[in-house]
Amino acid sequence: MPKTSARLLSLLSLLQARRDWPGQLLAERLEVSPRTVRRDVDRLRELGYPIAAIKGPDGGYRLGAGMELPPLLFDDDQAVALAVALQTAAVTGAGIEEAAVRALSTVRQVMPARLRHRVDALQVTAVDGPGTRPNPQVAPGVLMTLSAAVRAREVLRFDYDPVSPPEAAARADPAATAPRRVQPHHLVTRGGRWYLLAWDLDRDDWRTFRVDRITPRTPTGPRFTPRELPGGDVAAFVAGRFQGSEGTGGWPCLGEVILDLPASVVSTYTRDGVVEELGPDRCRLVLGAWSWPGLAASIGRFDADIEVIGPTELKDAFAHLARRYAKAAADGPTEPTTPPPSR
Numbered sequence: 001m002p003k004t005s006a007r008l009l010s011l012l013s014l015l016q017a018r019r020d021w022p023g024q025l026l027a028e029r030l031e032v033s034p035r036t037v038r039r040d041v042d043r044l045r046e047l048g049y050p051i052a053a054i055k056g057p058d059g060g061y062r063l064g065a066g067m068e069l070p071p072l073l074f075d076d077d078q079a080v081a082l083a084v085a086l087q088t089a090a091v092t093g094a095g096i097e098e099a100a101v102r103a104l105s106t107v108r109q110v111m112p113a114r115l116r117h118r119v120d121a122l123q124v125t126a127v128d129g130p131g132t133r134p135n136p137q138v139a140p141g142v143l144m145t146l147s148a149a150v151r152a153r154e155v156l157r158f159d160y161d162p163v164s165p166p167e168a169a170a171r172a173d174p175a176a177t178a179p180r181r182v183q184p185h186h187l188v189t190r191g192g193r194w195y196l197l198a199w200d201l202d203r204d205d206w207r208t209f210r211v212d213r214i215t216p217r218t219p220t221g222p223r224f225t226p227r228e229l230p231g232g233d234v235a236a237f238v239a240g241r242f243q244g245s246e247g248t249g250g251w252p253c254l255g256e257v258i259l260d261l262p263a264s265v266v267s268t269y270t271r272d273g274v275v276e277e278l279g280p281d282r283c284r285l286v287l288g289a290w291s292w293p294g295l296a297a298s299i300g301r302f303d304a305d306i307e308v309i310g311p312t313e314l315k316d317a318f319a320h321l322a323r324r325y326a327k328a329a330a331d332g333p334t335e336p337t338t339p340p341p342s343r
Contacts, residue, residue, distance in 0.1 A: 004040075007032065011040050015051065015063040022060040037061075076115060082107060083119040096140055138194050138211045143187065145216045146196055150184045155221030156198070157181055161213040179217060182207065183224045186234050197238060199227055206230070208238060251288025253295050255314035258284050258307040266302065284309075292317035 007030060014029060015021060027034045041051050041061055054060040086104040108116055149156040160180050182198035189195070194211035206229075231237055259266060263277035266285055273287040289295035296317035299306060308315045 007036075008040055008043060011037070012044060012049065012063075015044075015049075015061065020054060020060055020062050024059075026061065076118070079107075079111060079115045080118060099140075142211060142214060142216060143194065146184060146211065146214070147187050149216075149220050150187055152220070153183075153223050153226060155181060155201070155224055156184045157217040157221060159215040159217065160209060161215070178202075180209070181221070182209075183227070185226060185229065186238075187211070188234065188238050190238060195238065197229075197234065206237075252290060253292050253313070254286070254288045255292075255295050255299070255311065256284065256286045256309040257299055257314075258282065258309065259299075259302055259304045261302055261304040269302075293321060296321050 010030060011026065014026060023034050023037055027037050030037065030040075032040075041053075045051055050064040052062045052064050054062055083104060086100045086107075108119060111119065146156070157179050181201040182196075183201065184196055184198045186197040187194065188197060196209045196211055196214065198207055198209065199205075200207040229237055258278065260282055262281055263275050263283035266283050267275040270285065270287065273285060276284040276286075278284055285299065287295060287299060289298055292313045296314060300318075300321065306318075308318060
């Protein structure tokens with residue numbers, strides 16, 4: 001490769017790796033004069049790369065965004081990492097599977113043969129973990145709306161689909177179906193699901209919302225000054241909301257039961273819970289869920305006798321499901337029942 005072409009590629013790689021580059025530092029890294037750097041920058045501009053000059057005592061350059069996407073430069077490791085990320089996009093729940101396949105095809109076509117062979121040899125099949133449900137899909141437009149509100153620090157209003165049927169949730173708590181008003185702070189993904197971490201203005205507390213249940217309202221509200229997240233670590237805070245110090249905290253509904261099953265069997269099918277062995281064929285299970293009927297149904301999947309330790313809401317949920325299942329088994333009309341509150 002001619003020396004000038006190699007130098008242009010090195011210059012482009014440096015500009016992509018950092019936002020601002022002083023001209024003198026670029027010259028030192030490329031082992032050329034500042035004048036040569038200026039000429040090379042002009043050549044890259046002619047090729048379509050929007051490189052802005054930075055004014056100041058030292059001067060410098062910044063690679064900006066243009067009207068069209070110019071050719072990108074990836075080293076070998078970056079190209080392989082990009083291929084892996086695009087192949088595993090199917091389990092992100094972001095609704096971008098088709099776009100990821102097209103993007104991988106586009107990138108592959110412009111790769112040199114040596115990299116194309118490496119990518120073709122790296123065939124990844126992304127699946128969820130054992131015992132998990134299919135991840136709900138989130139519209140990319142919803143993700144962009146939430147992300148924009150987080151970045152702009154604007155109050156967000158949205159409708160939040162309840163876990164229970166809307167009419168049941170309204171009877172239990174009319175506020176459950178009212179639009180939510182939050183100060184959005186972070187958009188996170190966990191276990192193939194997307195969550196919005198936000199300060200709930202009506203409940204005066206931190207909340208995590210499943211994005212697949214969010215329907216944003218427009219326009220967004222006023223700007224706000226972000227609150228300090230407890231602990232300062234987003235990942236630790238979100239994990240604590242789901243798992244807590246014992247693996248179950250943060251769920252709005254938390255219950256404790258005793259099952260006539262070995263702890264080894266129950267723990268195999270329990271993701272976010274605490275299983276304690278009480279004997280060869282008996283164990284204690286502490287588990288959380290988004291609603292009491294949902295928690296009761298989750299525990300009921302184990303084919304074993306159940307002793308409810310508490311709380312009362314969990315017992316009421318089992319009674320509610322028992323009446324519902326009895327009605328389904330009888331295949332005939334019965335008197336309507338009032339479901340227990342979802343929280």
